[in-house]
Amino acid sequence: KQEVTQIPAALSVPEGENLVLNCSFTDSAIYNLQWFRQDPGKGLTSLLLIQSSQREQTSGRLNASLDKSSGRSTLYIAASQPGDSATYLCAVNGNQFYFGTGTSLTVIP
Amino acid sequence: SAVISQKPSRDICQRGTSLTIQCQVDSQVTMMFWYRQQPGQSLTLIATANQGSEATYESGFVIDKFPISRPNLTFSTLTVSNMSPEDSSIYLCSVEPTRGQGNPDTQYFGPGTRLTVL
Numbered sequence: 392k393q394e395v396t397q398i399p400a401a402l403s404v405p406e407g408e409n410l411v412l413n414c415s416f417t418d419s420a421i422y423n424l425q426w427f428r429q430d431p432g433k434g435l436t437s438l439l440l441i442q443s444s445q446r447e448q449t450s451g452r453l454n455a456s457l458d459k460s461s462g463r464s465t466l467y468i469a470a471s472q473p474g475d476s477a478t479y480l481c482a483v484n485g486n487q488f489y490f491g492t493g494t495s496l497t498v499i500p
Numbered sequence: 501s502a503v504i505s506q507k508p509s510r511d512i513c514q515r516g517t518s519l520t521i522q523c524q525v526d527s528q529v530t531m532m533f534w535y536r537q538q539p540g541q542s543l544t545l546i547a548t549a550n551q552g553s554e555a556t557y558e559s560g561f562v563i564d565k566f567p568i569s570r571p572n573l574t575f576s577t578l579t580v581s582n583m584s585p586e587d588s589s590i591y592l593c594s595v596e597p598t599r600g601q602g603n604p605d606t607q608y609f610g611p612g613t614r615l616t617v618l
Binding site for chain 1: 504509540541542543544545558592594603605606607608609610611612614
């Protein structure tokens with residue numbers, strides 16, 4: 392069974408700092424990998440989707456990379472803002488979605 | 501993209517009772533999913549609900565405990581039966597968009613139902 396791990400579990404940074412969230416998975420037979428943002432009472436919002444054949448995807452201040460052979464992905468957030476405070480979930484899509492436990496990010500004004 | 505609503509948004513229930521959670525989508529979708537997120541844990545798939553067929557349950561989840569209905573292409577319910585404190589979780593429904601209504605490689609999630617069982 393696919394296992395997805397996210398490190399760190401929690402992160403607190405001052406506003407404006409660049410940061411990296413990490414995700415690792417055990418089975419490289421995936422169709423794609425997604426990064427979601429979870430806000431209390433608002434469900435999950437898809438941030439970036441990387442197909443298994445891709446190496447990275449960018450959207451605004453967010454950049455996600457994928458190294459399928461090593462079972463790793465990173466989410467890079469540039470110039471962090473207080474509005475970025477949320478829980479970030481990594482999910483790998485094989486025959487179903489497998490989620491990590493998330494990284495709780497707090498950006499301090 | 502699909503817009504999904506869930507009712508109730510939260511509830512506090514007594515052990516031994518049952519709660520039915522509703523999931524409504526603003527467009528017709530084939531695949532709907534129910535997830536559980538226990539405190540401090542990741543999302544775990546409970547079952548897949550396709551209209552017109554029985555729900556498919558993942559290992560560790562059974563129909564008697566989590567009966568699911570899928571009466572049409574825009575609606576589904578999940579019932580948490582004979583609840584115990586261990587059922588305290590966030591329950592989320594999600595949908596796989598129909599081609600032309602969003603990215604078919606992703607899922608769209610409802611806001612979740614926060615359940616506390618005393």
